[in-house]
Amino acid sequence: MPPRSAIRLRGVVKTYGAVTAVAGLDLDVPEGTCVGLLGPNGAGKSTTMRLLTAQAIADEGSLEVLGYRLPEDSKQARALMGVAPQLDNLDTTLTVEQNLLVFAYLYRIPRSERKAAIERALEIANLADRRDAKVDALSGGMRRRLLIARALVHRPQLLLLDEPTVGLDPQVRQELWALIDQLRSEGTSILMSTHYIEEAARLADTVTVMAHGRAVATGRPADLVAEHAGREALEVYGPPARLREVEAEALGHGWPTRRTGTSVTILRAEDLDGRAPEGERRPANLEDVFVLLTGEEVE
Amino acid sequence: MTAGAAAGAGQRRRVGRLERSALAGVLVREIVNFSSYWRATTFSSTVEPTIYLLAFGFGFGALVSRVNGIPYVEFVGTGTVATAVLFSSVFPAMFGTFVKREFQRTYDAILAAPVDTEELVTGEALWIATRAGTYGCVPLLVAMVFGLDPSWGMLVVPFVAFTTGLGWACFGILIASLMSSIENFNYVTSIVVTPLMLVAGTYFPIDALPGWAQVLANLNPLFHCVEIVRHAVFGFEAVDLAHLGAIVLFGLVTWRLAIRRMERRLIQ
Numbered sequence: 001m002p003p004r005s006a007i008r009l010r011g012v013v014k015t016y017g018a019v020t021a022v023a024g025l026d027l028d029v030p031e032g033t034c035v036g037l038l039g040p041n042g043a044g045k046s047t048t049m050r051l052l053t054a055q056a057i058a059d060e061g062s063l064e065v066l067g068y069r070l071p072e073d074s075k076q077a078r079a080l081m082g083v084a085p086q087l088d089n090l091d092t093t094l095t096v097e098q099n100l101l102v103f104a105y106l107y108r109i110p111r112s113e114r115k116a117a118i119e120r121a122l123e124i125a126n127l128a129d130r131r132d133a134k135v136d137a138l139s140g141g142m143r144r145r146l147l148i149a150r151a152l153v154h155r156p157q158l159l160l161l162d163e164p165t166v167g168l169d170p171q172v173r174q175e176l177w178a179l180i181d182q183l184r185s186e187g188t189s190i191l192m193s194t195h196y197i198e199e200a201a202r203l204a205d206t207v208t209v210m211a212h213g214r215a216v217a218t219g220r221p222a223d224l225v226a227e228h229a230g231r232e233a234l235e236v237y238g239p240p241a242r243l244r245e246v247e248a249e250a251l252g253h254g255w256p257t258r259r260t261g262t263s264v265t266i267l268r269a270e271d272l273d274g275r276a277p278e279g280e281r282r283p284a285n286l287e288d289v290f291v292l293l294t295g296e297e298v299e
Numbered sequence: 300m301t302a303g304a305a306a307g308a309g310q311r312r313r314v315g316r317l318e319r320s321a322l323a324g325v326l327v328r329e330i331v332n333f334s335s336y337w338r339a340t341t342f343s344s345t346v347e348p349t350i351y352l353l354a355f356g357f358g359f360g361a362l363v364s365r366v367n368g369i370p371y372v373e374f375v376g377t378g379t380v381a382t383a384v385l386f387s388s389v390f391p392a393m394f395g396t397f398v399k400r401e402f403q404r405t406y407d408a409i410l411a412a413p414v415d416t417e418e419l420v421t422g423e424a425l426w427i428a429t430r431a432g433t434y435g436c437v438p439l440l441v442a443m444v445f446g447l448d449p450s451w452g453m454l455v456v457p458f459v460a461f462t463t464g465l466g467w468a469c470f471g472i473l474i475a476s477l478m479s480s481i482e483n484f485n486y487v488t489s490i491v492v493t494p495l496m497l498v499a500g501t502y503f504p505i506d507a508l509p510g511w512a513q514v515l516a517n518l519n520p521l522f523h524c525v526e527i528v529r530h531a532v533f534g535f536e537a538v539d540l541a542h543l544g545a546i547v548l549f550g551l552v553t554w555r556l557a558i559r560r561m562e563r564r565l566i567q
Contacts, residue, residue, distance in 0.1 A: 016567070050567075053410070053411045054566070055407065055410055055411065055565065055566055055567070056566070056567050057566060057567075075413045075415060076413070078411060078412060078413045079412075079413040083408075083411040085404070085407060085408070085411070087404055087407075089403060089404035089405055089407055089408045091328070091331075091332060091403075091405070092403075093332065093335050093336070094331060094332065094335060098331050101327075101331060102324075102327060102328045102331055103412070105323055105324040105327040105328070106321075106324035106325075106327075106328070106409060106412040106413075106414060107324075107412055107413070108320045108324070108413065
């Protein structure tokens, strides 16, 4: 029996006027897994997220979420999923608890379970002792935790996270990673868009790399690295003139390279014979794949 | 077994439109928010019509003692109900829905939940109309302090105020969904809201106006509200059914238009 899909997109196209935001996207989120949607800004990640809640309607293609066809049956699908948007849209003049209460109603939690659901969400957000604080008074990290907990108040089968840690301190980011990892281990299916490589590498069971509105590669992070970037990368440092020289040399030999600000990286360094220039060898990583496939530099 | 077949079996019914639980969600959000700002809103919604009533009632009242056989203070007191309804519906609808859509992104959050645009707009309008129905009664209470005699007919005033408020709330939501900048609301206020407020038979009877203006006044939903409220206090007439019909028609048209335009804004 094939694994059930929480999300299944085939050939999805979405244009805004002359701009094609999503250009024939295939995407699968197998039930109970975390899929990272990795791509540079403008790759179509946010549009994909909006398509999944029927806040954008696809021009072409088929979309299925938790067994429901979109957009026709999107309301049933929305009842079973939670969404943490990239832009914080909490009610800032309300308290933490009031924000959760409102969503307990919006997600139709029966009266008898409402109180317990709110307590559970407070636990998840680790904000039980700040329940009466106005959102205005919370730190950025607390607000983001509340935003995610709000999406979980009705125990959704599927969670959509749009850039969950953008703009947060490294320490806060790691707290959120722990939270997301815990949700996945409890069996919640997760689709997480991100442009942070490390986030996708750590949290995602499979990664779909998006560029220009389509999926350019899909697989487990380790497999993607092995397939596209090989085992080892060679970092060659030097002044700009030296870097140009190395690039020209690599081009001549047909070695795949990528430029980072201060170095030229030669990929598949394990295949280089004695002709390799001086440099530091390191294991290839997902960032190499990302840059190779999307042609974009990492921030 | 495929995913679709497994999840589908018993659940693949079409969900209804305007579901009660979806409306409840939108209303609860408004009510909880209201608990944090009701003082300011109640203050302005109460004091503003009272000032109009006092200024016109006593200012003009010194010059004009009776209009159509009614003491002028009572004429204005009953008429100001419509002003109170207008102010407490059209402005919250215009500014409130615009801010929630563009700045707070509240509607993005609500539409990601099992709530459709139709339910969102209807819920917002119902809530604003409820407030308008309540605040609309304030001028009558103030007029009673100044000597207006209570009557049984007054009991319909909250319902008339609610129905009128529903229409103006939907009108305001419609305007907000048509505008891409909040500054443009000034045009609507000067060209639509203020003239309609003045030419509704609130402060002076429209039969004193030239013929063309009387025709225009009949197209003004607020005029019909003023007429019903006045008749509710001083005695109903058969024509009030036509007035009610005009208010209901205004509400139905603006309601459907508001939903359609808001959907175009929110679902892209």
